[in-house]
Amino acid sequence: MTKERLYFIESKDHGVDTIKKLLSENPQIKFVSLLGIDLRGNVTDEKIPVNFFLDDLEGFLSQGIQTDGSSVVLDGIATLDNAKVDIIPDLEVTWYVDYNEDNIDEETNLPVGTLKIPSYLVHNGQEICSRSILKRAKENFKKQLYNLLSKVDLSEYGISSVEEIDDILLTTATELEFWVKTPEEQADIDKLSTSQILKEQYWKKTRGVVRTALEKTLTLMENYGLHPEMGHKEVGGVIPKLNHNGHFDHVMEQIEIDWKYNESMLAADSDFIVRDLVDDVFQQHGLEVSFKAKVVEGVAGSGKHTHIGIAVRLKNGEVINLFTKEGEYLSPIGYGALMGILKNYEIINPFVSSTTDAFNRLKPGFEAPVCIVTALGKTKEEPSRNRSVLIGLVREVNKPKATRFELRAPNPLSNTYLYLSACYQAMLDGIRYVVENKRTSPELERELSKEYGEETPYLDKNRVYRSEEDVFEDYTAEERNKLFGMPPRTVYENVLSFSTYPDKLNILLENDVFTDKIINSFIQGVIHYWSYELRNRILVDYRNELRSFQKKDEVGLNDLDLKRWEEITELRLKLMKDSLKEKSLFGELSQAIDYRDYARVSELQIQIAELMTKIRKMYHDYLENLL
Template sequence: MSKEVLCSETEKLLFLLPASHHTPKTITSILNNHPEIKFVSLVGVDLGGNDTDEKIPVSLFLKNIDDFLTFGVQTDGSSVVLPEIATLNNAKVDLIPDLSVNWFVDYNFDHIDTLTGLPVGTLRIPSFLVHNGVKVDSRSILFNAVKNFKSQILKLMKDYPYILENLGIESIDEIEDVVLTAATELEFWVKTPDDKADIEQLSTSQVLKEQYWKRTVGPVRTAMEQSLMYLDAYGLEAEMGHKEVGGVKAKLKGNGNFEHIMEQLEIDWKYSTALQTADNELIARDVVKDIFMANGLEVTFMAKPIEGVAGNGEHHHIGVAVKLKNGKMKNLFAPLDMKKDFMNPIGFGALMGLLKNYEVVNPFVTSTNDAFNRLKPGFEAPVCTVSSIGHSPDNPSRNRTVLVGLIRDMSNPMATRFELRAPNPTSNTYLVLASVYQAMLDGITAVLKNQKTSSELELELSKKPGESSFYLEKSRAYRSEHDVFEDYTEEERNSLFGKPPATVWDNLVNLDKYPQKKSVLLEGNVFNEEIINSYKMATLTQWTTELYNRIIPENMEIVRNCKKIHESEYVSDLDVVNWEKINDLRYYLMKDSLHKKSLFTKIREAIDAQDYPTVSNLQLEMRNKMNELNELYTIYKRNLFELKKVRALG
């Protein structure tokens, strides 16, 4: 791709085909008028969050367009993550186009069409994955969740009309549609290729907030500006791009180029309907990655790419409204009097449902080793199942230490929404939103059936552990306006809000540990047992494979690189003691003997035996021991006058 990505020729390019254009006649006309679009790709999203991509020549697509739009194309289960669904002896999977959302054109700026002089484009069509006549993909699960939420909320408002009064609606007949809106954001680290992280410099810069919302310079500024402009071209309506908390200042070389770039950035765009929001995120990732790469920069969306400094979050903003037949919109969370109440009963019910059922939502939010590395106290990442709604109704606040926050704007009731702070860029947004809607609906149903008022529900949400509730669990608290990291000890947090899972296995096992909560996911056939079991298998395989073949080998390299580097004539007794501690740890972690196995070997053997509880416990021990090793080695090096040349850690 040329560095001058946004050239004048982009004005000639087609970026977006809205849903209103998805008829065979219109599609044919548009593609014939844009010969630079050479290929079509049907984009299905499997249960692992992976999106498919293939190149179908436009000429073939147009020749059979009616069949393509109706029947799609066939593939086999080896192409997608659907374990125990698409099996070896029953692997046929169909990709069926979704005509209800925007389609995007993905351009290859490294490949210029000789006839048009424009980059070659691929029309990416969001699609469903169908196996044995049943949709089994992430997009279809969210599609069904939205459909179920809409139908059930209308039924509840009809059965319990007292709620209409809280919304300022006289009759259910005034409602034309229920609108579920969502928004995500994209945090990511960007760096010059091959640069290694200096953890101490990054940590110091983070504590001093030297990079937070500072002015971008050089190629980072160019790539940021181009990304925002491109997102607009794709119809995402970019709202903001800025530096995040992590990073260090880049260095300017004598030739005018920057080096040692290592910064954390965030880009935001406008909210949309739930399914469109998740689709928008896919194109946004591609745009950001391609444009920063064109400017000579590497991008990572990992949740925790650098241990010891801020990770990448991806807060999900969730709102629900109704569209009235007179054209007006009503927020289903906002109260009639914004200064009197935090929310109306539907809003309280939705929040309570999400909190009560979070044990079965969390497996879709936090599903990788990388994600758990991010969720640690001290990095503005939530670890406790607790909410904040503000200190008082007339004074909205933002508590950044909780799992779910209520966002309010006193002058704009339509802006009332929830911010779920736990997701990260590797979370499967389709499954996160689907499980959240199912959980919220459970709480709303309980609230309306009991015909609770806002004031009663505020007291319920604010209850202390040990106090009974008509819906929430007696043993726990669910609201805190405190800084949950500074104002409570870890023991107090666990007692108040429940002990959070620490590994992928801890999270997955909750889908079996809480059958009543899992049944919430199954309501309306949004999720089913086959889908949940397939997801568990996919996540379990990813967890153990990564542990066995990536994390342990990487840790072995770190252990090997912790070498003795002091000379005898410069050594102090402290150096000797420090090195003995380091060496003992190295042996414990990695060295087998005839009579004793190392921690790494124990983990691998537990994985081979499919003893997952043991794997989980040993993984936590390994994490603690590796942190201890790195800290000890840093202290050891600080006390030495001279250092032998050894390869840098990690």
């Protein structure tokens, strides 16, 4: 809170009288919006006048508002004949005020504000949204872990008995990457790729409007109580140009913003707050923002690295990190949590990567994880961080409370609520194995470091789960697929894991954190989005790109140029030109979508993507040889 504006309302201030007082003291807040998060990660946003909100505040807080379900993705749940969905305010989290800098309140001379209240979506009396799944996952994790801790000698954690524990703390922190550019700026892939390889932009000084927007964003995050820790240039981008007015234009840069850990629900809610702030502030400075996982082919994509920790708060107020054990990489609880994620990642991954854009990022060579593998560090005495693995251990010898995992696969648009929920369910599975079998840290380190083909009690025989090497450089593709498992290449292959691994799926379903209805709804929504986007956006873009490839009538054309253009033409025809005798690959893909033959759609998507990469290279080489 600052002198002039109210930026947030904490859960302790959600009493009726306090809310009325705060809103009366801040008349610039004209609207209220209930934020429900559906299974696709879409956010509801509506403008409810504050006076209407206050007329029946108690009823509003307990009953929320009703919608017909048309604004949310709950396939197979909110159907046409049973569409009623209630949006119920969450009274246990922080609410935020979103200010519209373009709409100034005449009475206060302040921007008009909207009080945004994270909420639950309820259908037929059941909470069925992303936030409610995380709520159940947290409750289940805390209850189950407490019961497991009652069976453990807690002295190695510095706890005399389980009765000392006041609460189990599930914490999350975020590193968010995104691209900013001046409108209409077109990517020069060669320049971007060269700059990336030479690391010309990585952590370099921000300049001009990018610097101003970044600094304002970090300041606003502080006002909202989000405690930013850092903002900097990332690996991608090119040097902006100074125009005749003394301003930088031709901006195309990748930025990262990190903020402090928080309770997992609050951390997941903050994703939306920060993305909104970034969007608003950078747009006010004439810059476009993209949170896509892969903005430019051939250049580093954007991630949302998620840090996951578990601690307990004792009744005396002391906080103890359950992942830390002196002289070891991890405590037994820490090993169990990490091994649970690794063993069961196939049923976590669909929530992490559910779009074609997400898979465009997950390719070797761009610091994006493609293998189910971890790294603990070169030695216990000197912690290190391996950026090539799926999930790494982050630790500092002199800061035992800082030990945590960094999940590197999520992208800025991944549904944090769902993949955190899946991680918690998987972590419980691993911790349960450790506790019930009385495994020690040295034993678990050996098991996690197992060789391919080695039998162990918990982890799969024909897999390797730990590597301290560069996974991209020190293994061939064939070796990676053999040792770490064949990664899915499309959205369809990813969601197949739910049927391929029924035992692992049951871990998600434990204690109804996820349900069959929710899993099926998620799959339907993901497949619908994937197939519709393929035909109506990706193929359209491909066609436009191929039509932009033009034969050049240049001086000095030779036989090599003519041959190259002939090969380009042949491949263009194969990709997009139907004939009476046969369909093009684009035509086959559209037909497979019509027939709902999603296995065939997946195969064709892979084939087409490979050929598009090939033809781009062919056209690039063709142009390079012209005078």
